[in-house]
Amino acid sequence: MDWIEQLIREGTKTVDEVEVYYGEGTSVSAELKKKSVHLATNSVDCGLGIRIIHKGRIGSSNTSNPGQWRECLAAAIASAKLATPQPWEGLPAPALLTDVPESFDSSMKIEPECARDLLSRMLEGAEAHPAEVTSGSAGLSRVEVTLANSNGIRYTDRHTDVSLSLEAIHKQSTGYEFDSAWSLSMVDPVAVGERATFFAHSSAEGKEIATGEYDLLLSPLAYAELLGGVFVPALSGRSVHAKRSRLGDFLGKSVACEQVSMYDDPHRPGSGGSVAWDAEGTPTRRTDFIKDGVLQCFAYDLKTAYRYGKASTGSAVRGGSGGLPSIGHHNFVVDGVRSTVDDTRVLYVHTLVGAHTANPLSGDFSVELSNAFWMENGEFTTSVRSAMYSGNVFDLHHGIAGMSKKSRTLGSLILPSIKINKQHIIGK
Amino acid sequence: MRAMSGISYYDLRHVTGETTHIDIDNSVVESAGTSFVNVAVLRVLSGHGWGVLQIDNYTPCTGTKFEELLERAGRLSSITEEKVVLGDAPHGILPVPPVKEDPCQVPLEEKSDLLAAIEKGARSPGIVNTRANYIERVEHVHFSDSSGNEYTYRMTRSGFNVLAVASRNGDLQMGYEREHSIHGFNLRHQGGIGEKAAETAIALLDASAPKGGKLRAVLDPELAGVFAHEAVGHASEGDLIHEGNSVLKGRIGEKIGNEILTIVDDPGLCEFGFDPVDAEGVAPIRTEIVRKGMIHAFLHSRESLASVGDGCAGHARAMPGEPPLVRMSNTFIEAGDATEEEIFAECKNGIFLKGSRGGQVDPGRGVFQFNAEYGYLIENGECTRMVRDVSLSGDILSTLHGIVLCGNKRVMSPGYCGKGGQSVPVSDGAPHILLNDAVVGGSGLD
Numbered sequence: 112m113d114w115i116e117q118l119i120r121e122g123t124k125t126v127d128e129v130e131v132y133y134g135e136g137t138s139v140s141a142e143l144k145k146k147s148v149h150l151a152t153n154s155v156d157c158g159l160g161i162r163i164i165h166k167g168r169i170g171s172s173n174t175s176n177p178g179q180w181r182e183c184l185a186a187a188i189a190s191a192k193l194a195t196p197q198p199w200e201g202l203p204a205p206a207l208l209t210d211v212p213e214s215f216d217s218s219m220k221i222e223p224e225c226a227r228d229l230l231s232r233m234l235e236g237a238e239a240h241p242a243e244v245t246s247g248s249a250g251l252s253r254v255e256v257t258l259a260n261s262n263g264i265r266y267t268d269r270h271t272d273v274s275l276s277l278e279a280i281h282k283q284s285t286g287y288e289f290d291s292a293w294s295l296s297m298v299d300p301v302a303v304g305e306r307a308t309f310f311a312h313s314s315a316e317g318k319e320i321a322t323g324e325y326d327l328l329l330s331p332l333a334y335a336e337l338l339g340g341v342f343v344p345a346l347s348g349r350s351v352h353a354k355r356s357r358l359g360d361f362l363g364k365s366v367a368c369e370q371v372s373m374y375d376d377p378h379r380p381g382s383g384g385s386v387a388w389d390a391e392g393t394p395t396r397r398t399d400f401i402k403d404g405v406l407q408c409f410a411y412d413l414k415t416a417y418r419y420g421k422a423s424t425g426s427a428v429r430g431g432s433g434g435l436p437s438i439g440h441h442n443f444v445v446d447g448v449r450s451t452v453d454d455t456r457v458l459y460v461h462t463l464v465g466a467h468t469a470n471p472l473s474g475d476f477s478v479e480l481s482n483a484f485w486m487e488n489g490e491f492t493t494s495v496r497s498a499m500y501s502g503n504v505f506d507l508h509h510g511i512a513g514m515s516k517k518s519r520t521l522g523s524l525i526l527p528s529i530k531i532n533k534q535h536i537i538g539k
Numbered sequence: 540m541r542a543m544s545g546i547s548y549y550d551l552r553h554v555t556g557e558t559t560h561i562d563i564d565n566s567v568v569e570s571a572g573t574s575f576v577n578v579a580v581l582r583v584l585s586g587h588g589w590g591v592l593q594i595d596n597y598t599p600c601t602g603t604k605f606e607e608l609l610e611r612a613g614r615l616s617s618i619t620e621e622k623v624v625l626g627d628a629p630h631g632i633l634p635v636p637p638v639k640e641d642p643c644q645v646p647l648e649e650k651s652d653l654l655a656a657i658e659k660g661a662r663s664p665g666i667v668n669t670r671a672n673y674i675e676r677v678e679h680v681h682f683s684d685s686s687g688n689e690y691t692y693r694m695t696r697s698g699f700n701v702l703a704v705a706s707r708n709g710d711l712q713m714g715y716e717r718e719h720s721i722h723g724f725n726l727r728h729q730g731g732i733g734e735k736a737a738e739t740a741i742a743l744l745d746a747s748a749p750k751g752g753k754l755r756a757v758l759d760p761e762l763a764g765v766f767a768h769e770a771v772g773h774a775s776e777g778d779l780i781h782e783g784n785s786v787l788k789g790r791i792g793e794k795i796g797n798e799i800l801t802i803v804d805d806p807g808l809c810e811f812g813f814d815p816v817d818a819e820g821v822a823p824i825r826t827e828i829v830r831k832g833m834i835h836a837f838l839h840s841r842e843s844l845a846s847v848g849d850g851c852a853g854h855a856r857a858m859p860g861e862p863p864l865v866r867m868s869n870t871f872i873e874a875g876d877a878t879e880e881e882i883f884a885e886c887k888n889g890i891f892l893k894g895s896r897g898g899q900v901d902p903g904r905g906v907f908q909f910n911a912e913y914g915y916l917i918e919n920g921e922c923t924r925m926v927r928d929v930s931l932s933g934d935i936l937s938t939l940h941g942i943v944l945c946g947n948k949r950v951m952s953p954g955y956c957g958k959g960g961q962s963v964p965v966s967d968g969a970p971h972i973l974l975n976d977a978v979v980g981g982s983g984l985d
Contacts, residue, residue: 139615144782147588147621152862153611154593174575176596183575190572193651197567227618245784245903278903280784285903322752353564354667355704357711435570465899465908468930472704472711475748475928477980479908481901497906499932499980501751535982537751 115259118161118180122261126165126188128202129261132390132429132436133159133177136254141226143247143277146234151223156254158433161187167196169414173433198417202260206394208387211378214293215269221251229300233277236304242281242311249300250274264392272383275303279311286310286482287462291522293383310461310482317483317496320458320538326512327500327534328457328486331519331526336466338445339524341474341504346373346400347438348411352419355472357505361406367508369404370448377425377441384441384523388425391436395425398440403447412438444525445514451489452513452530458495459486474504480536499537507531546585546613548625550684550819553579553597554859559642561651561673563658571651576678578860583612588619591862599681626844628852630688631822633807633815638723642675642697645724650675653726654699660733661703661714665741668704669733673697673726674719678859688820696721696811696964698953701733705740712746712927714739715894715912719953719964721813743913746925749981755889756931756977757882757917760950764967765895765909766974767802767872768956770935774902775804775828775836776865777843777850786905786935790834791849796939799875802829804838806854806868810966811953817855818863824853829939840865858961867956872969875945882944882973884920890979891915891922892929895952895967905935908980930980941977946970 115131122129135157142150160173161183170191174183219225229249237244251273258266275298276289288306290298329337350356358366367373377395379385389395391413399407410426415438428439453459461482469476483495515528554576561571579597583590590612600608642650650673658671675697683689698719705712714736718725758766771787779785806814807823814823819841827835837847840855843865855863883891891914898909910930915922951968 141618144621144778148619149621149623150589150591150862151615151618152591152593153615154595154860156593156595158595169570170572171570172572172574174577176575176577178596179575186573186575189647190570193561193568193571193647195567195569223615223618243783245779245782278782278784280903283786283904285784285901353670354706355711357709360709433574464901464906465897465910465930465932468896468898468908468910470713470896470928472713473928475982477751477910477928477930477982479906479932479980481904481906497932497934499751499908499930499978501748501980501982503982535751537978537980539978 112257114177114180115257118184119259119261122163122184126163128164130162130202131259132256134254134256136252137221138250138252139221139223139226140248140250141223141230143230143244146244148227148230158431159183160433160435162435163187163191164199165191167199168192168194170194171435175433200417202262203264203392204262205264208394209378211385211387213269214383214385216271216294219251219253219271219273219295221253225251229275232300233275233304236301237277237279237308239305240308240312242279242286242308245278245280247277258392260392266388266392268386273298275300277304277307279307281311282315284311284315286314313491314482314494317494320495320498320536322538323536324533325458325536326530326532328452328459328528328530330459330461330528331521333460333463334526334529335521335524336463337469337476337504340467341469341471343443344471346410348409348415348419348421349438351409352415357472357474358406364406365404366406367401367404368511371401371404371508371511372446373401373444374399375426375440375443379442382442382520382525386441390427390429393423393425393427395441398424398426410438410440412436440523442525443523445527447514449516449527450513452515452528453486453489456485456487457530459484459491469504476504477501497539501535501537546583546609548584548685549582549609550682551579551581552818552857553599553681554678556676556678559647559675561654563655564670565668566658568651571647576859580857580860580862581608581612582862583609583616584623585613585616588616588621588623590614590616593860623842624845625841626852628821628841628844630820631816632690632692633823635692635694635815636722636809638695640724642695642724643677650726657699657701657729657733660730661701661737663737665705666703666737667706669702671699671701673699682816682820684820690816690820692815694721698725701736703737703740705744707744710744712740712743719811721809721811739913742925743927746913746927748983749890749926749929749979750983751979751981753976754979755886756974756979757886757889757891758972758974759893760969760971761952762892762895762911763872763969763972764870764952765898767969768867768870768967769898769900769907769909770933770938771802771828772804772867772870773900774935775838777837777839777847778865779902780837781843781846784903786902787834793834794832795834795936796829796832797942798831799945800829800832800939800942801827801873803827803873804854804867804870808869810869810951812868812965814856814868817853818857819855821853821855824851826851826854838865838867856963858963861961864959864961866958866963867965869951869966871949871951871967872945872972874947874949874970876947877944879946879971882946882971883917885944886917886973887920889917890926890929891917892931906932907935908932928981932978932980941975942972943975944973946972
């Protein structure tokens with residue numbers, strides 16, 4: 112794109128370095144109200160994010176109008192004047208990249224009819240149990256991003272995405288299920304529909320539970336809600352150096368049971384977050400955060416790495432096309448010794464209400480259970496009407512008694528179900 | 540052309556504007572600057588349901604160009620099945636309240652210096668991290684529809700957060716203060732607010748986790764406001780009622796609380812959730828969701844009004860570039876006549892909960908949860924030991940009966956509320972309230 116070359120030329124006349132991140136894409140979605148399609152949308156998106164670095168000062172701006180790039184560049188340069196200067200050793204230059212297949216499904220048609228078909232198949236699945244569908248949605252999108260910088264990088268990447276969700280109710284009991292992937296062949300709309308009405312129907316006749324300590328089996332979904340908001344951010348180098356991470360002093364020490372490992376694998380075959388370069392153009396690689404329960408390292412982007420004398424782990428990500436880079440992950444995997452986790456009697460928890468209210472620093476939480484069941488010999492028996500679960504996200508990792516054989520992909524998290532013994536449940 | 544395409548209604552909402560932010564972390568200006576937004580959303584009713592076009596970087600157009608856009612949106616609606624009917628509602632716009640000092644007129648350097656002073660205030664012995672953020676959003680909104688309604692307004696929202704982190708023996712606790720406003724620049728004269736965040740963080744290091752169970756609870760105005768928002772507000776949204784995903788469906792006239800309980804949503808109130816006109820051109824209207832303990836009305840868009848009834852349209856809101864949803868704006872429990880002293884004396888033994896870390900509701904199941912920033916045990920009517928990480932949960936249909944006293948002074952707090960992937964500015968408020976049989980969650984054992 113000529114205007115990107117022009118932007119970089121223009122910018123480097125007055126500042127040391129210029130970086131451009133530009134994305135354009137299209138998406139369609141269709142929504143159900145009860146069982147009827149009620150709304151269809153199409154959006155054409157574009158976003159331009161400009162970052163400039165001058166004498167260690169980093170400035171940025173973004174816009175949805177690439178025609179406005181001169182104004183956006185001027186705003187980025189003006190913003191750098193205010194930033195506190197920091198050690199800076201340059202944006203990346205082009206490098207030999209690992210050959211990572213694109214998460215791009217060329218057969219995916221970004222058309223409303225495809226979204227409608229996905230909704231129909233979810234409704235088909237939903238027929239399996241006697242619960243009413245209340246709402247649902249199906250969306251398809253395609254985006255192409257370009258990263259260019261004044262050090263010669265010109266990278267592009269394409270990505271497709273399909274996402275599905277369905278909500279159902281039976282009496283005063285609700286069920287929700289969803290799925291998303293980069294390829295149409297990787298989602299199962301019929302199963303999404305079936306699970307949504309299954310949870311709504313089977314939770315309807317719940318029994319109360321007495322306050323006490325119980326052995327829990329957290330579904331990947333319930334586990335993700337606790338892990339994603341508290342534990343994963345504590346692995347960010349920025350949180351650690353800013354002294355906002357409870358894991359900051361634990362390098363080389365035990366932070367979980369010894370059968371637990373956590374890593375980010377940006378080259379994981381078939382996973383949606385797989386990419387050869389991160390949001391700043393640093394080549395990606397596998398980062399092992401926790402090996403056999405012991406904390407190995409933290410995640411870094413360039414800014415944090417330069418400031419604290421570390422190397423970038425290729426962990427920069429962006430929130431949307433115009434977004435600034437920040438520390439994140441690509442395919443975050445919790446792995447370890449797998450076993451049968453439901454052979455003894457456990458309290459299975461499908462989702463939580465209010466997990467985002469957990470204390471993000473200390474990890475203490477107190478949440479409401481949703482779709483909880485007693486489970487025996489791998490089968491759901493009685494459902495539990497309502498109860499609260501109190502604990503600590505960091506501490507519970509020391510008490511993991513087992514991990515299921517199967518994992519589930521939830522956005523960029525790839526997680527098993529986890530069994531934790533003696534957890535504090537407050538009955539009503 | 541419109542008649543030929545079968546288009547019975549359309550509206551267009553175009554938002555342009557600038558967002559300015561400053562992030563200061565441990566005295567380092569991490570980033571500061573301005574970004575730009577230009578987005579539009581075109582909704583068309585043709586045949587059955589909605590066809591919606593979301594356009595980044597929209598240039599206003601007329602004639603053939605605009606008709607092409609209508610055609611594109613109309614084609615989308617061809618896959619819809621549900622017949623959408625729009626209820627009648629009075630159109631109109633309120634004046635945007637004047638700002639005392641326009642944030643746009645204050646140079647970025649000065650804003651940064653003022654924010655740095657607030658952040659510096661939070662630095663004190665025992666504090667290991669301080670962080671302050673400033674955010675300013677200027678939006679120029681242009682709304683027009685096929686019935687000839689047209690409105691233009693400019694809104695500026697600005698404010699800041701300050702965070703202090705205290706650490707001792709591996710324990711981390713935080714104190715957090717925020718002020719956001721539609722009334723103009725508010726970084727001046729904020730001496731003491733950073734210090735307050737630091738004091739809370741340090742005090743929390745010595746606080747204990749409460750023992751979970753059923754207790755009498757006094758909720759401060761901020762947390763009681765979140766209670767109204769989570770326990771009643773969401774479940775009264777007309778779209779959820781229509782879908783059958785709310786326990787309040789079919790309960791108009793039913794008693795769900797005490798005589799003293801009135802819960803209101805008012806988008807015309809000049810608080811952080813103020814909109815001069817709603818996202819479909821309808822004049823903002825005050826809705827009493829609960830009146831004297833009885834379910835009185837639901838919140839509506841024109842569509843949910845037509846399909847559900849019982850309430851008024853004027854509660855449709857949208858993030859720039861997104862289609863409108865039925866949303867709360869400024870939601871509050873009306874003040875009663877109890878003094879604070881009477882509330883604590885009546886509670887006698889229980890727990891006082893302060894501040895909010897957010898909440899969530901499953902409106903179909905009627906179960907909600909929300910979290911306080913901290914609290915104190917109440918013993919013999921007096922606040923004693925500090926407690927942390929206290930949450931409350933309950934059933935919508937039974938918990939509200941437990942509100943037995945409402946204080947005589949209502950206070951509103953700004954925040955943001957998420958629904959359907961959209962986040963909009965809101966405010967919640969209440970007086971102090973006394974809640975009997977509150978289900979309190981906590982990991983404490985004694």
